[in-house]
Amino acid sequence: MAEHISRRGFLKGIAAGALVVGFDPIRRSWITAADAAEQGAAVDRANFPQCDGVIYFDEASLQEAADDFGHIIHRRPVAVLKPASVNDIVTMVRFANRFDIKVAGRGQAHSSYGQSQVEAGVVIDTSTLNTIHAITPTYADVDCGVKWRTLLEAALAEGLTPPVLTDYIELSIGGTLSCGGIGGASHQHGLLIDNALELLVVTGRGDLQWCSMDRQRKLFESVLAGLGQFGIIVRARVRLVPAESNARVFLLYYDDVNVFNADQITLINDERFHYVEGQVVAKDEGGWRFMLEAAYFYTPPAMPNNAALLAGLSYNPGSEQITDQTYFEFANRLEATIDFLKAIGVWGFPHPWFDVFMPSTTVGTYVDSVLANLTLDDTGQGPMLLYPVKRDRLTRPFFRVPDTDVVFLFDILRTAPPIPEVVNAMVAANRQLFEQARSNGGTRYPISAIPFDQSDWQLQFGEMWDEFVKAKKRYDPHNILTPGQNIF
Ligand SMILES: Cc1cc2nc3c(=O)[nH]c(=O)nc-3n(C[C@H](O)[C@H](O)[C@H](O)COP(=O)(O)OP(=O)(O)OC[C@H]3O[C@@H](n4cnc5c(N)ncnc54)[C@H](O)[C@@H]3O)c2cc1C
The missing domain is CATH 3.30.465.10 (Uridine Diphospho-n-acetylenolpyruvylglucosamine Reductase; domain 3)
Structure with missing residues (x-):
């Protein structure tokens, strides 16, 4: 059973002199009764916040919070709060301020480079709220x-x-x-x-x-x-x-990135589809091609008109694949694949994901140059996404994208075997690809596994950095x- 301490149990534990008995703000670590006795430290038990939820100190909880979907970075916190109330978070953040302890929120920890982790601090696992x-x-x-x-x-x-x-x-x-x-x-x-x-x-x-x-x-x-x-x-x-209750999904294939991107831009401008994405996919004979993925949502008896939806597009003739799904099946379409990856153990492998936004003006040449040197071994057979959005739909100042009217998300969603040298090489490749992207006007999507320091962030935020x-x-x-x- 996980070793955890509810408010009552925690206080009882303290009273019994068991487990963690205080926080040492100088060493920035929690101390146990044994530590305290050994060090003769004065323990201020009143330091501890009292929470409606549970504060975990056990090894399994700390290990879990020292990991994420990337499985690349591991920073060990000293405690994990699973809050039962908003007030628990207020209490913990105030406590952290008092003792200069770092705190991070953790949702599903699906970012890939330690973004939700905190060394020697407190992780607030919000899944209980x-x-x-x-x-x-x-x-x-x-x-x-x-x-x-x-x-x-x-x-x-x-x-x-x-x-x-x-x-x-x-x-x-x-x-x-x-x-x-x-x-x-x-x-x-x-x-x-x-x-x-x-x-x-x-x-x-x-x-x-x-x-x-x-x-x-x-x-x-x-x-x-x-x-x-x-x-x-x-x-x-x-x-x-x-x-709407249903989704008609169209997959259309292209050999040329510029033709593919041009059709994507047509579709996001005329808004004939409700959903527009795209992927770089491997060709059987080697090399890459492009798959436009578009969906039209509808509720019978109204039905989509395929001819009108496909009119004027320049995909490879005869390459189109058209399927009907319920809206929920479409929204949840990754579940089956992910269940399979979990069943074969690959879902738990490291994920050095590369995610950038590129200007419409340079995306074609940039992607071509990346693909020229990329193999399936480099991606670990993970998907590669490439699709545009209009910048006038992006309204939040701290979400940083290039300054063209249309910007493209480009992702290499790598899976690595759990071999540190391979993982490190992929992270280093991410950094190199990012520098090329940045010199072509690109920005990082911060969920990715790209090493970044403050000077990189300063460049990323540009004129918003001071803000x-x-x-x-x-x-x-x-x-x-x-x-x-x-x-x-
Ligand atoms: C399989 C998969 C598919 C994905 N698909 C997409 C996609 O289609 N589009 C897309 O945009 N992204 C996608 N992502 C990336 C995803 O959106 C981000 O990784 C996102 O951060 C995940 O949410 P999370 O709950 O796991 O956040 P976490 O990884 O737990 O947290 C992300 C960051 O936010 C902070 N944080 C967490 N909760 C809070 C909070 N309540 N308040 C303040 N800060 C908080 C954390 O400290 C961390 O810095 C995908 C990821 C995976 C693994």
């Missing part, structure tokens, strides 16, 4: 730990859906709102962050504040895509729209929050 408080015809009120899949299922029961979903829907609302959240409907509706209406935030100072475009706008705009630097999002009001630093000073003046992003 998972209540859907309300679903109305235009929005849902949810706790930060709710997964998009859970919200989607509840919303669909009312005939509603979030207007945009990520490709994988087992991600937390708080984690994705801290990073961005892009999907095939982003060309019309922007990212998940563009569809957040109101947030309840525990700032780095430990203040609990509602914010929106009308109230505390600075805080609202800082926290969305704020990479956890300014506050922990504890609750969100997110937009909902009426859902970013100002917001940090204002909302997290003691630099408590989310060190795993390696910004401050």
